[in-house]
Amino acid sequence: MTSSADTLTERFLENLAAAVRIETVNHGSDSADSEAFQSLHELLAQSYPLVHSKCSVEKVNDLSLLITWEGTDPDLEPLVVMAHQDVVPVEPGTEADWEQPPFSGAVEDEYLWGRGALDDKGQLIALLEAAEHLLEDGFEPRRTIIIVSGHDEESGGFSGAQPISNLLATRGITPFFVVDEGGGIVKSLPGLSKEPVALVKTSEKGSVTVRLTARGEGGHSSAPNLPTTIGKLAKALRSLEANQLPARLDVMEPTLQALLPRMGRVTRTLFSNLRVTSGAVIRLLGRRPETNAMIRTTTAITMVRGGVKENVLPQEAWAVVNFRIIPGDSVQSVIDFVRKKVGKDVEVETEGEWNSEPSGVSSTTSEAWQSLSGVIGEVFPEAQVTPWTLIAATDSRHFEGIASDIYGFSPFLLEMSDMERIHGTGERMLVEGAGRAVRFYARLYESVCS
Ligand SMILES: [Zn+2]
Structure with missing residues (x-):
């Protein structure tokens, strides 16, 4: 990528703040506020014009997105990257407990604040941002890249990720591997490591x-x-x-x-x-x-x-x-x-x-694992890449039928206490080095799909 680290971070944070301000709240199954999701789609179309002109953008059940960036070699199995659009509600009565308003996207005290900053709009914006940058640079993948963005992950993914996985199955697609949300770069793991660790989900409960x-x-x-x-x-x-x-x-x-x-x-x-x-x-x-x-x-x-x-x-x-x-x-x-x-x-x-049921356990010796952990090691050299069992469920479990290696990795730095803020009060993303998330996806596309 030709952009400097500063421009990268700035553009990423600006687009993430705009996405956080759109209240795509999931109040439970069958009650999606479609207007909010459509506004988010408009924002994405405006912010990522090349993704929207050079890739095929399909809507599944109106609100979930399936974006296919066709590679030049149809014999290669596609890479699938995922990030959901919906966020959990802010518990009524707790709004005032937030250091910054929950849908403000405010950048204060070294953090970008808001519901969805980490779960999971940070990832959605980072992976699109990376695709747009590479398209600007004229990158043409050999291996197809498929972006899956569900709208109902927080209520099970039955209208989003599940039908998308079924659709890919009918198209005969078996992903090379899948990267969804999951662990992150934690600064330390109590009792296990005082140094940063890159937690990569290889299974979920x-x-x-x-x-x-x-x-x-x-x-x-x-x-x-x-x-x-x-x-x-x-x-x-x-x-x-x-x-x-x-x-x-x-x-x-x-x-x-x-x-x-x-x-x-x-x-x-x-x-x-x-x-x-x-x-x-x-x-x-x-x-x-x-x-x-x-x-x-x-x-x-x-x-x-x-x-x-x-x-x-x-x-x-x-x-x-x-x-x-x-x-x-x-x-x-x-x-x-x-x-x-x-x-x-x-x-x-x-x-x-x-x-x-709990998921299967993805390989930590396969070519897919080598590729993914290689890119993490390159972008986050300070972190020990570590396989991890996620104790929650994500959209990628719906891909078990078509993919054997399904990983979860959110390329953001966090403290263990930031994890509690996800779904809780005061969700936030560390601003310092946030642009590295974009670099992670860009390097993933380049190294896996060139
Ligand atoms: Zn999530």
Whole structure:
């Protein structure tokens, strides 16, 4: 790319701020504010004229975008890059807690502020920005580049990424590999690395929500028949918290392997002899919620109801428990486990539309991995490239049917605490070096598609 680093960053931040100001909020399935999404499309068309004239831009279900930048060699499998347009709502009543207004795109105190700055408009703007720059420079890819931008990732991707993946399948397209949102460049990883780490998602957890219902006779509280329905439910919930699903290190092992050079001597010894030390390592990782989530299917009681009046025994009490499933476990294995732990006094049924199996695990030795990690190493030489299991679900899981290597990498620098701001209060992107995200995509297109 011929543009200087400063111009790159400036143009990127300007276009990102404009995108953040368009409130493409996802309030749940089937209620997209199409006007907001259309305004975003207009902004993209204005900001990226070459992308819109030289590539084919298709709309799927009106609001999702499928952009194909045709390569000169049709025998090469396309590269797929993804970033979604929708953002989660700002929780009503928390607007004032934001350091800068949530849809301002304000650049203050070294950050660009706003809902979607990191999740996921930063990525959308960076990957388009890179394509526009390369088109300005006259770059012609040999390998086709496909840009997928869904409009409903935050409600499951069933109207966006899923139909787009199906459409690509009918066209006989099998991607070389897919790069979607995922990890980022974290400045440090508590307990594992004091130096920057480039987290690359190689798998993601599944999810199942279970409803537990206890029933009983009810009646007056003056002569209770024990156990009460609430007592039975409480016992079941206690049992689920006391008996977590078993921990396993196989999914996290590649992460630990990659981080060995960054560890102190003691931790390195501990983590490099897992056959002997697995018990101690599991206890250590199990102590922190973030690392505990990487080694097992987690159990989270999220709702509970029962009773209407102080002196009435309820006939029914229920609770909802959400499990995030690690690759290797399954929806069915979790339900079997729950049934065993709660016993016969409590009914168990699955709940909601969000249940999904964990993803497969993408390769960390394939040509695709080598290409991607090579480009990350080139643009972010300070960061140790590390495979990672994402504990949330993204649009790219819909590509499992057509692609074997699906990665998640968001080319932005962040603190661990910035991760909590995603979907929370005060989402923001570090301004310093933000232009490197554009350079990452440009180098990815050049090195994988030339
Ligand atoms: Zn996202």
